[in-house]
Amino acid sequence: MLLKGNVIAVASGKGGVGKSTVAVNLALSLAHMGKKTALIDLDIYGFSIPKILNLEAKPKTLNNKMIPVGFQDIKVMSMGFLVNENAPVVWRGPMLGKVLDHFFDDVLWGETDYTILDLPPGTGDVALDMHQKLPDCQEIIVTTPHPAAVHVAERAGTMAQKSGNKILGVIENMSYFSPPDLDERYHIFGEGGGPALAETLDTQLLGKIPISIPDEKGSTVFEGTPPRHYTDIAKKIIL
């Protein structure tokens, strides 16, 4: 196993809650705090990290091992680097176990303090496979604030518990909107989902991420110094 250090998987009950965005921003925040950080996109059906990071480079190889692609201070691997985006999804499924082996054993990760895994949404076999390969892996569950979302996210949490992965906590994404330079918070997508889920899963609420206005490229990945809501979460993870 070439992957060393702490491994934290980011999971969600359904797609579109911002799991990949949270995974990327969390990895960047940990790197900004001086931690050697890797990010692995395990969403083999709907990999989105290459697009989110605007990465087109393919990993180079050295002695039959792959060199992860660099983005700012983090090292990144994604199924998206290896397959044609238009490859049929049915073809990718049976490869799952092999992909995990490949990413954990055949990539020259070097020294890493933290590896963030972006899991596919839902309750697939990935969490189970992952636990077998990385028994100490911990999970973060991402949800939106709407109380109805808790139901769906809870399944991801239950899956984590069943697979034996420790749940590190819950992140409530798209929690509220604060107009620039104003203190007001508008709870556009409802309220209470994150704390309720944390309570149900008997874990902590790691933090609430506000709705951000995408930049001109449509990105909600921050640049430069991490926003406070991310550093606060990263500090809780490092502890």
Ligand SMILES: Nc1ncnc2c1ncn2[C@@H]1O[C@H](COP(=O)(O)OP(=O)(O)OP(=O)(O)O)[C@@H](O)[C@H]1O
């Ligand atoms: N806090 C936020 N504020 C505003 N937009 C956000 C926020 N978080 C995510 N988004 C946007 O929501 C969309 C979905 O995000 P993302 O791809 O990270 O979700 P996901 O849960 O990983 O989805 P999937 O599993 O389907 O890939 C993206 O357009 C992203 O920019």
